[in-house]
Amino acid sequence: xxxxxxxxxxxxxxxxxxxxxxxxxxxxxxxxxxxxxxxxxxxxxxxxxxxxxxxxxxxxxxxxxxxxxxxxxxxxxxxxxxxxxxxxxxxxxxxxxxxxxxxxxxxxxxxxxxxxxxxxxxxxxxxxxxxxxxxxxxxxxxxxxxxxxxxxxxxxxxxxxxxxxxxxxxxxxxxxxxxxxxxxxxxxxxxxxxxxxxxxxxxxxxxxxxxxxxxxxxxxxxxxxxxxxxxxxxxxxxxxxxxxxxxxxxxxxxxxxxxxxxxxxxx
Amino acid sequence: xxxxxxxxxxxxxxxxxxxxxxxxxxxxxxxxxxxxxxxxxxxxxxxxxxxxxxxxxxxxxxxxxxxxxxxxxxxxxxxxxxxxxxxxxxxxxxxxxxxxxxxxxxxxxxxxxxxxxxxxxxxxxxxxxxxxxxxxxxxxxxxxxxxxxxxxxxxxxxxxxxxxxxxxxxxxxxxxxxxxxxxxxxxxxxxxxxxxxxxxxxxxxxxxxxxxxxxxxxxxxxxxxxxxxxxxxxxxxxxxxxxxxxxxxxxxxxxxxxxxxxxxxxxxxxxxxxxxxxxxxxxxxxxxxxxxxxxxxxxxxxxxxxxxxxxxxxxxxxxxxxxxxxxxxxxxxxxxxxxxxxxxxxxxxxxxxxxxxxxxxxxxxxxxxxxxxxxxxxxxxxxxxxxxxxxxxxxxxxxxx
Numbered sequence: 001x002x003x004x005x006x007x008x009x010x011x012x013x014x015x016x017x018x019x020x021x022x023x024x025x026x027x028x029x030x031x032x033x034x035x036x037x038x039x040x041x042x043x044x045x046x047x048x049x050x051x052x053x054x055x056x057x058x059x060x061x062x063x064x065x066x067x068x069x070x071x072x073x074x075x076x077x078x079x080x081x082x083x084x085x086x087x088x089x090x091x092x093x094x095x096x097x098x099x100x101x102x103x104x105x106x107x108x109x110x111x112x113x114x115x116x117x118x119x120x121x122x123x124x125x126x127x128x129x130x131x132x133x134x135x136x137x138x139x140x141x142x143x144x145x146x147x148x149x150x151x152x153x154x155x156x157x158x159x160x161x162x163x164x165x166x167x168x169x170x171x172x173x174x175x176x177x178x179x180x181x182x183x184x185x186x187x188x189x190x191x192x193x194x195x196x197x198x199x200x201x202x203x204x205x206x207x208x209x210x211x212x213x214x215x216x217x218x219x220x221x222x223x224x225x226x227x228x229x230x231x232x233x234x235x236x237x238x239x240x241x242x243x244x245x246x247x248x249x250x251x252x253x254x255x256x257x258x259x260x261x262x263x264x265x266x267x
Numbered sequence: 268x269x270x271x272x273x274x275x276x277x278x279x280x281x282x283x284x285x286x287x288x289x290x291x292x293x294x295x296x297x298x299x300x301x302x303x304x305x306x307x308x309x310x311x312x313x314x315x316x317x318x319x320x321x322x323x324x325x326x327x328x329x330x331x332x333x334x335x336x337x338x339x340x341x342x343x344x345x346x347x348x349x350x351x352x353x354x355x356x357x358x359x360x361x362x363x364x365x366x367x368x369x370x371x372x373x374x375x376x377x378x379x380x381x382x383x384x385x386x387x388x389x390x391x392x393x394x395x396x397x398x399x400x401x402x403x404x405x406x407x408x409x410x411x412x413x414x415x416x417x418x419x420x421x422x423x424x425x426x427x428x429x430x431x432x433x434x435x436x437x438x439x440x441x442x443x444x445x446x447x448x449x450x451x452x453x454x455x456x457x458x459x460x461x462x463x464x465x466x467x468x469x470x471x472x473x474x475x476x477x478x479x480x481x482x483x484x485x486x487x488x489x490x491x492x493x494x495x496x497x498x499x500x501x502x503x504x505x506x507x508x509x510x511x512x513x514x515x516x517x518x519x520x521x522x523x524x525x526x527x528x529x530x531x532x533x534x535x536x537x538x539x540x541x542x543x544x545x546x547x548x549x550x551x552x553x554x555x556x557x558x559x560x561x562x563x564x565x566x567x568x569x570x571x572x573x574x575x576x577x578x579x580x581x582x583x584x585x586x587x588x589x590x591x592x593x594x595x596x597x598x599x600x601x602x603x604x605x606x607x608x609x610x611x612x613x614x615x616x617x618x619x620x621x622x623x624x625x626x627x628x629x630x631x632x633x634x635x636x637x638x639x640x641x642x643x644x645x646x647x648x649x650x651x652x653x654x655x656x657x658x659x660x661x662x663x664x665x666x667x668x
Binding site: 014033070097098100104124125127129130131137140145148151166168169170171174177183186223225229230232234235241244251253254260266267 | 268286288290303304305306307308309310313345405406408409432433434436437438440441443444445447448449450451452453467468470471472473474475476477478479480481482483484485486527528529530531532533534535537541542543544545547548571572573574583590591593596597598599604605616619626628639640641642643644645646647648652653656657660661666667668
């Protein structure tokens with residue numbers, strides 16, 4: 001029996017709540033910033049593991065993959081502790097500076113090397129880059145359909161998946177053939193915390209590290225060389241305004257709020 | 268590609284280390300040293316006062332893009348109506364096309380959308396490509412991507428812009444990938460570098476703490492999705508009134524109806540209004556609300572202001588309100604004219620989803636809440652007193668003092 005292979009794409013990001021701007025130098029304060037697994041990816045891992053549990057455990061194999069510097073291995077171990085069966089790290093100096101397209105190209109190569117993938121699950125977006133583009137670009141690169149903002153998976157078999165996606169004002173129910181790629185939103189599940197057994201498994205997991213040679217990628221398709229876009233300037237947003245604190249007794253505050261709303265033509 | 272620090276001129280001042288977003292610089296023996304976290308973003312090169320850091324080996328071959336001309340905007344429709352972001356982009360596109368001295372076109376795809384799409388001419392559109400067919404009555408990714416790819420490949424605009432709606436943010440990357448060109452997500456600023464005649468695409472990153480300006484390298488068109496409600500709609504009527512002559516119908520072949528996406532059903536008739544990105548006023552509640560029943564108070568206020576109810580993650584996670592109302596990185600990005608935050612402390616992920624709102628009003632009992640840092644108006648107080656009194660004040664129309 002052939003297993004249904006599910007691949008979950010994850011990314012290590014700076015723990016964003018800690019990123020603050022130093023008001024004096026107008027630069028980022030990096031002290032004490034811990035790297036974490038992109039929080040939105042935890043829903044992707046959880047969903048893959050739930051699919052494994054919901055259907056026949058032995059028929060589904062979950063592999064976590066990331067592209068990043070060597071220390072990204074930490075989040076792959078975390079993924080294993082949360083129930084992934086295996087993990088792969090794509091790491092090479094040549095991958096640095098990748099935009100979403102070059103990232104998608106690299107991941108596509110890695111996923112191809114893993115082989116037989118039926119379903120790719122990603123988080124909605126990362127909290128550092130915030131693009132949400134890697135999923136649809138990866139799917140196109142692999143010539144498989146992509147559905148974003150998935151809020152529920154109703155059915156999965158070897159050939160088809162039935163699911164629901166959220167748009168701004170509605171839900172849409174789709175059935176698509178596998179292989180396919182999807183991105184999931186927070187609504188889909190509540191991620192678990194790692195079990196003790198999971199932690200032990202994670203500690204002992206052997207995580208292969210694949211560079212551009214192993215995934216047979218050309219220098220020109222990865223990293224900055226393989227990117228169609230390039231960052232030319234990074235700056236901190238100008239603070240647009242002063243905050244006006246409305247003072248006084250509560251009646252005065254409410255009266256002032258009403259006045260402001262009147263000036264804004266909404267009352 | 269290589270990044271090098273000139274050890275002779277580097278003073279080890281650490282400015283580059285501070286400017287680095289990726290923790291890629293260490294100061295070793297009084298000199299900057301670049302480690303493997305480096306992504307070649309160039310932030311260190313810009314801040315170095317001694318020109319000690321150099322990035323080399325970026326292969327920027329000169330390509331001839333003379334076959335590409337004009338700015339093209341995608342007019343996304345919801346039902347028979349073109350979404351506002353389309354007209355916002357036509358207005359912005361007018362400005363960009365003016366600076367480049369090129370034509371402004373738009374592509375509308377939908378079913379029965381002609382009348383609504385023609386409104387784009389009021390914002391200065393030169394030509395409308397119209398793909399109007401019942402096959403486009405639902406948003407099916409591959410059917411839509413085919414028509415976009417076909418039109419872009421035929422008319423070769425140098426710039427293609429679309430709204431960063433949820434559909435846009437899944438459809439447009441697919442289109443860019445098929446066309447093999449670059450795409451910048453969720454931009455909040457677009458400008459023309461008048462010397463190089465290229466598009467400078469600025470977008471928030473790191474939860475809105477950082478803005479990055481991005482260019483499309485050696486491929487065309489330069490594509491960007493743009494955050495709704497950021498660009499201003501500006502009427503700009505052309506001289507000719509004969510709009511009908513300026514429509515080009517895009518023919519759809521039967522073979523192009525094929526889809527891998529089997530749409531089973533659309534659920535629009537929800538019991539609540541979840542379309543929080545489309546309103547001028549959003550009244551949001553957070554942890555301070557303390558329970559689901561209190562959201563009815565916010566609903567009443569939102570109703571009086573012609574708005575809709577949003578929520579922080581804390582409120583959604585507590586089960587007080589459903590996820591489609593969630594504002595922030597984990598939920599939706601909103602950009603209303605007025606955002607009223609009630610009992611929301613202002614976690615960075617929440618701010619990322621609302622800080623580009625025109626006017627932010629915050630009510631919170633904690634004077635140190637970070638929401639006040641982004642608010643235009645702040646009220647320190649008990650929201651259970653302030654909000655009901657405000658509702659009463661608006662309803663009665665009678666001054667309180």
